[in-house]
Structure formats: structure tokens, C-alpha cells
Amino acid sequence: MSVYVDDMEASFGRMKMCHMWADTLDELLAMADLIGVQRRWLQRPSGSWDGHDPRYQADARLRLGMDASWVHFDIAKGKRAAAIAAGAIVTDQFGPGEYTAKLSIATGIPGLVNIGERRLQLFADARLRLSAAE
Numbered sequence: 381m382s383v384y385v386d387d388m389e390a391s392f393g394r395m396k397m398c399h400m401w402a403d404t405l406d407e408l409l410a411m412a413d414l415i416g417v418q419r420r421w422l423q424r425p426s427g428s429w430d431g432h433d434p435r436y437q438a439d440a441r442l443r444l445g446m447d448a449s450w451v452h453f454d455i456a457k458g459k460r461a462a463a464i465a466a467g468a469i470v471t472d473q474f475g476p477g478e479y480t481a482k483l484s485i486a487t488g489i490p491g492l493v494n495i496g497e498r499r500l501q502l503f504a505d506a507r508l509r510l511s512a513a514e
Contacts (some may be wrong), residue, residue, distance in 0.1 A: 396457050
């Protein structure tokens, strides 16, 4: 299963949250079901279910959820631990940005490809700066 969680710890009330996403919607929803995350907490672009977002195949399952810039869940640390135990891959803070950049590149639309490639380079540069500072 290609499901990912990042190491972000954003506060939401008393909880610390991170992102969970996957290579496919089937994998993402299967992991959410497995670890007990309700599908109504899915976050997705508003045009993703009807094919208006070129990064995503039209899928009626994307109707349920909240507007966001990409398809993912925000999950609490306990759910993150459950996802990792079930095989999710841990990424750093740049994982979500890399993923969405690759989605843009995969569209083949020249403008989106250029944006995605520039973003990938920015993340690579940021990782180098962080490792040099350590």
C-alpha cells in the first residue's frame, strides 16, 4: 500500500495533526477505514470529483469531504501511529509538497509541468539547506 504520513505537528485544539495521503484514492480510503478515520474528514479540491481538476480522475467518492488544495486527510498522532503500524511510509515536512508537485507534472499540461518541476527543485534545495545546517 502506498500511503504516506508526514512529520508535521499542527495544533488542532488539544490534538497534534499531520497529513495522510496515498498514491490512489482506493489506498487512501482503505487506510482511513482500517485506522478508523471517518471518510467525511477527507480533504480534496472542490473540482476533483467531477474532473475539473486535471490532477485527479473524476470520482464521486471525492464529493464527500472538505475543500483543500489536494486529496488527503489530517489525522491525529494516534491515527498516524496506527497508519505507520499498518504500513504507511513516513515522510518529512516536504513530502506533501513533493507529492502535489508530482501530480502537477503527471498531468502533462505544460504550465503545470513547469510549476511542478520548479516546486520539486525548491524542495530539494530546502532539504540541502536543512542538512547543511545540522
